[in-house]
Amino acid sequence: MTAQSAHNLVADSLGSPAAAPAAARSPDAQVIAFNPPRAPLGERVWISAQGWFAAIVPPILVLLALLFIWELAFSDPKSSLPPPSKVWQDSKDLIVDPFFVNGPQDIGLGLRVMTSLQRVIMGFGLAAIVGVLLGALVGQSVWAMRGLDPIFQVLRTVPPLAWLPISLAAFRDANPSAIFVIFITAIWPIIINTAVGIRNIPQDYRNVAAVLRLNHLEFFWRIMIPAAAPYIFTGLRIGIGLSWLAIVAAEMLTGGVGIGFFIWDAWNSSRLSDIVVALVYIGVVGFVLDRIVAGIGHLATRGTQAT
Amino acid sequence: MLPFLKVEQVNKSFARGAATTEVLRNINLTISRGEYVSIIGHSGCGKSTLLNLIAGLAKITTGGIILDNREVNEPGPDRAVVFQNHSLLPWLTTYQNVKLAVDKVFSQSKSRSERHTWTMHNLELVQMVHAKDKLPAEISGGMKQRVGIARALAMEPKVLLLDEPFGALDALTRAHLQDSVMQIHARLGNTVIMITHDVDEAVLLSDRIVMMTNGPSATIGEVLDVPLPRPRKRLELSSDPTYLRSREAVMRFLYERHRAPSLQAA
Numbered sequence: 001m002t003a004q005s006a007h008n009l010v011a012d013s014l015g016s017p018a019a020a021p022a023a024a025r026s027p028d029a030q031v032i033a034f035n036p037p038r039a040p041l042g043e044r045v046w047i048s049a050q051g052w053f054a055a056i057v058p059p060i061l062v063l064l065a066l067l068f069i070w071e072l073a074f075s076d077p078k079s080s081l082p083p084p085s086k087v088w089q090d091s092k093d094l095i096v097d098p099f100f101v102n103g104p105q106d107i108g109l110g111l112r113v114m115t116s117l118q119r120v121i122m123g124f125g126l127a128a129i130v131g132v133l134l135g136a137l138v139g140q141s142v143w144a145m146r147g148l149d150p151i152f153q154v155l156r157t158v159p160p161l162a163w164l165p166i167s168l169a170a171f172r173d174a175n176p177s178a179i180f181v182i183f184i185t186a187i188w189p190i191i192i193n194t195a196v197g198i199r200n201i202p203q204d205y206r207n208v209a210a211v212l213r214l215n216h217l218e219f220f221w222r223i224m225i226p227a228a229a230p231y232i233f234t235g236l237r238i239g240i241g242l243s244w245l246a247i248v249a250a251e252m253l254t255g256g257v258g259i260g261f262f263i264w265d266a267w268n269s270s271r272l273s274d275i276v277v278a279l280v281y282i283g284v285v286g287f288v289l290d291r292i293v294a295g296i297g298h299l300a301t302r303g304t305q306a307t
Numbered sequence: 308m309l310p311f312l313k314v315e316q317v318n319k320s321f322a323r324g325a326a327t328t329e330v331l332r333n334i335n336l337t338i339s340r341g342e343y344v345s346i347i348g349h350s351g352c353g354k355s356t357l358l359n360l361i362a363g364l365a366k367i368t369t370g371g372i373i374l375d376n377r378e379v380n381e382p383g384p385d386r387a388v389v390f391q392n393h394s395l396l397p398w399l400t401t402y403q404n405v406k407l408a409v410d411k412v413f414s415q416s417k418s419r420s421e422r423h424t425w426t427m428h429n430l431e432l433v434q435m436v437h438a439k440d441k442l443p444a445e446i447s448g449g450m451k452q453r454v455g456i457a458r459a460l461a462m463e464p465k466v467l468l469l470d471e472p473f474g475a476l477d478a479l480t481r482a483h484l485q486d487s488v489m490q491i492h493a494r495l496g497n498t499v500i501m502i503t504h505d506v507d508e509a510v511l512l513s514d515r516i517v518m519m520t521n522g523p524s525a526t527i528g529e530v531l532d533v534p535l536p537r538p539r540k541r542l543e544l545s546s547d548p549t550y551l552r553s554r555e556a557v558m559r560f561l562y563e564r565h566r567a568p569s570l571q572a573a
Contacts, residue, residue: 204394207364210382212411212462222407226398301398 082273090273098281109259109281116247116258117285119175123182124243128236131187135194135235136224145195156188160246164253174254178247185246186239190232197231198224233297240293244286311340311498312361312466317370319356330356332524334370336517338466343492343499345509347557348519349567354502357519358470361500362388375465384412387459391471393451395443401454402439405429405461412462429461430454432491449480453487460491469501473508482541485512493538506561510553511539518560521567528565531556 038044067084074083082090093100098110137144138152163184167177205227209219225232251260259278266274314336320329330353338344346354359365361372363382372379374386387408395404406426413422430436433453438446443454452472459467472488473481485508492499492512503509509516513533520528533553535544544550 204390204392205396207382207388207390208394208396210364211362211384211386211388212408213383214411218411223396226396229398 082276087273087276090271091277094274094277105257105265107257109262109278112257112259112262113281113285115256116251116260119178119251119258120182120240120243120247120289123179123247124186124240126179127183127186127190127239127243130183131190131235131239132194132225132232134187135191135232136198136220136228138191139195139198139228140224149195152188152191155184156192160185160242161249161253164250168254174256178250178254178256178258181246181250182243186243189238189242190235193231193235193238194228197228200231201227229297229301233293233301237290237293237297240289241286244282244289248282310337311342311375312336312338312500313373314357314361315371315373317357317360317367317372319353319360319365319368329524330522331360332526334527336527336530338498338500340498341496343501343512343514344517345501345503345513345515346517346519347503347506347509347561348525349521349561349565350504352519352522353525354519355470358388358468358500358502361466362386362468364388384408384462385465386468387462387464388468388470389452389455389459389472391474393443393448393455395451395454395458397443400440400442401435401446401450401457402426402430404443404454405458408458409461425461429457432460432494433457433487447480449476449484452476452484456488456491460495460497464497466498466500469499471502471504473503473505481508486541488512489537489539506554506557509557510535510550511541511544516553516557518557518565520565529560531560 039047071083071085073079074081088095094109098108098113100108101111134148138148139145160181163181164177167180167184168174171177171180201224205223209223214222247258248260248263251258252264255261259282263275263278266272266278314334317331317334318329319331320327334357336344346357348354356365360367361374361379363379363386367380379386395401396407399407406422409417409422409426409429413425417425427436427439430439433456435450435453435457438450438454443451446454452475456472469488473484476484488499489512491497501509501512510533516531516533517527518529518531519525531553533549535547535549535553
């Protein structure tokens with residue numbers, strides 16, 4: 001297109017200044033959707049199947065190899081730990097049915113995990129809400145940061161279990177104490193990451209908010225939270241990981257029906273196979289929790305990467 | 308015409324610790340309603356600072372700015388800014404970006420459906436309706452700047468502030484967008500203040516060109532009237548004697564009398 005014709009095009013759309021707004025769009029500047037060619041269905045299925053295959057086969061092979069080595073290493077009947085075959089024999093009920101109920105203390109590991117998860121969700125949920133609010137305060141206000149940051153930096157190094165006796169003393173009950181331990185464990189990375197995210201909000205966005213005269217609440221919801229979302233979700237992911245670490249340890253000490261207490265109980269009654277199964281449960285649940293938070297974060301932060 | 312925007316005896320200095328740097332000294336400027344005024348100067352001369360003062364994004368050290376009989380001392384939608392790097396919120400679609408401004412500015416005075424219509428009207432004005440559901444990351448730089456202009460226009464500002472709006476665009480896109488801005492100015496009759504460092508752009512678009520001396524302590528060196536009739540056509544102007552004279556006057560100011568500090572040293 002020559003400069004002259006481009007100019008005419010603009011002049012056309014300029015038209016009469018009083019024209020209806022629709023006339024502002026020149027008729028010859030039509031937008032045609034671009035549909036990239038797609039491979040046939042069969043080919044696409046085959047390609048995605050190859051992807052799955054490449055992702056799943058190597059870990060399964062490695063797992064089988066590890067189980068094999070483990071079996072060989074502990075096959076001696078006098079060995080201190082059970083081999084996989086003995087774990088299967090001893091704890092078949094736990095592995096096959098996660099949700100059986102044979103009595104108040106004889107229930108499936110799935111149900112125990114549920115109990116632990118309830119505590120984690122309570123404690124972590126509280127930590128997420130309080131952590132994001134405190135993080136926003138610390139990120140936004142220089143004075144809040146000066147006052148609170150040193151305290152946070154000291155408190156966050158306290159190991160989760162060190163909080164347990166004092167929370168037992170305060171709440172006089174195992175369940176709220178365990179929830180508090182989760183809360184106090186998970187909150188620090190959430191606060192710190194939120195604060196960093198909010199400190200890194202580009203000045204441009206603040207200028208936009210200033211020109212629009214957004215009030216504090218609007219600024220919090222429309223600008224702060226979306227702009228800091230990638231940082232916030234990093235904090236939440238670290239937080240959920242720490243929560244899951246802490247709940248198992250806390251339940252060992254507080255008792256009840258959680259997965260942590262199950263391990264302690266199994267140890268006291270020398271059911272080593274049950275412990276092995278419980279460890280696998282804990283690992284898988286921790287992995288799933290991490291994936292869930294990461295997935296939510298991925299969905300929630302779509303498009304937040306500025307260009 | 309009555310003075311619409313008045314910048315009087317404005318000084319601006321930044322304090323960093325014990326040291327203060329004077330950026331702007333003795334700025335006086337009067338702008339009428341509907342005028343298109345460009346501010347041109349070498350980089351670092353404080354022209355963006357002047358725009359920020361008018362926008363209310365920076366605090367005036369001494370002096371005052373009066374817009375439509377009211378003193379400017381904080382930012383507000385009556386002085387909408389089109390930022391150099393578009394500053395669209397990346398998590399909102401183009402429609403939502405404009406709608407955010409419309410919802411905020413007209414929360415009392417327009418109904419829900421009126422606000423939707425007004426948002427669409429402004430997207431139409433910059434020819435961006437086709438991309439209304441796209442995120443800023445999915446559209447080109449020129450398109451983003453169009454949406455930025457739509458967002459500013461949608462606030463129905465008393466004065467539209469353009470901070471090097473075409474600076475980050477390639478030459479062809481820039482020309483196209485300049486034409487769009489001229490059309491919109493002709494249609495709506497906005498008062499516009501534009502920061503630029505492009506001489507052709509300033510002469511093409513402006514009624515008056517404010518030329519700034521070099522900083523620190525920059526001030527207004529000269530104000531040039533551009534008596535070209537509107538509508539202006541890019542190609543016809545390239546040989547127009549008035550256009551060439553205006554262009555030369557700005558060039559003489561920038562490259563003869565007030566060369567960039569780095570050029571003087573060379």
